[in-house]
Amino acid sequence: MAEAATRYWRLRIDFQSAVSWAQRMGTPEGRFHPSDPNECDRMSMVQKYRAALAKQLLTPAWDAASVKWKQTKLASEREGYYLLDVKPERIERAIADDLAFLAAHPVRQSHRNNSEAIARRREFKEAMRQRIREIAASRDLSDEEIKPVLRLKHEEVGRFTEKHGVNLAWLLEGKGRIFKKDPIRLGPTMTGDEFAAVVATLPMADQQATSAMMREMLLQERGQ
Known part of the structure; x- marks a missing residue:
């Protein structure tokens, strides 16, 4: 929610600037919105944006990418770009707490790492299914016969390898002999x-x- 509020006010400020510019230029689109050619409401929006940003910086981060974002924003705030109503020391303490929490809970990974792991699992399963189809083609097995093992459940894989004499190492990783009886x-x-x-x-x-x-x-x- 904190991130959503920050994003809203950032975009709201940009939108208001676009509307005010259109009204100053006298374009028809400017008449679709309340008259504010001088952006009188801008400062109140900026204050709300800063408050939302400060709240987001103090909200516990849930992954390393969020911590990195906080560190970047803190560096910008030190240079005077945001003028937040919160002291840098307080943000530093929040970041330190985030790092300590993530170190104690290493399973909490970023979306990117999770996506990569999911992609690797998907590739592994598809490669295994392809090897099953190759066995089916060599043994004239129908799609219906290999349908259970294509689910890649442990029990079905075990039955398939035993019934057709398939080398499990080859089926899993593509290594070694295809069939157990092969030289x-x-x-x-x-x-x-x-x-x-x-x-x-x-x-x-x-x-x-x-x-x-x-x-x-x-x-x-x-x-x-």
Whole structure:
């Protein structure tokens, strides 16, 4: 509500200026509104805008973006642009309280972060549904047969993978073999378990050499 009031009075001031300008210029549109060519009501509107802005600055922020907005407005007020009827120190205390609250409640994220998370989940689900359709095409399954698993409920996904022998890692992430009975092939999409299975088939000397190489690679990555 505080933000809505601030926005209202800001736009109301701009609108009044436009009406007064039209009346001074004698345009027909100016006659649609009460006569005020000299903007006599402007100062009262400005005072109401400042009061609304001060109230918004003191209203607890609900995300990091709101805190950033407060900090920007506070900097402008210090430069004398807004002349608010509230001391900067009080706004600083409000911002400090906001930061402390958000630090104690990290789950409260901005709309942007939430939107990005929603978009990632949507992409994940659509990719998974596409892989299900690929299985259906290879097994001549009808749309009706795959309708339950396309809902992506855990129970339905489990039944689908068991019934058709689908590798769950591939269905979820597109990694590894498509079907459990497929031979394991070295490649960039193979899973860690598949790689370990391949290594286990090597002679012991090769297994030891591979393990040493992997340890060295891990140490190098950690050292970066």
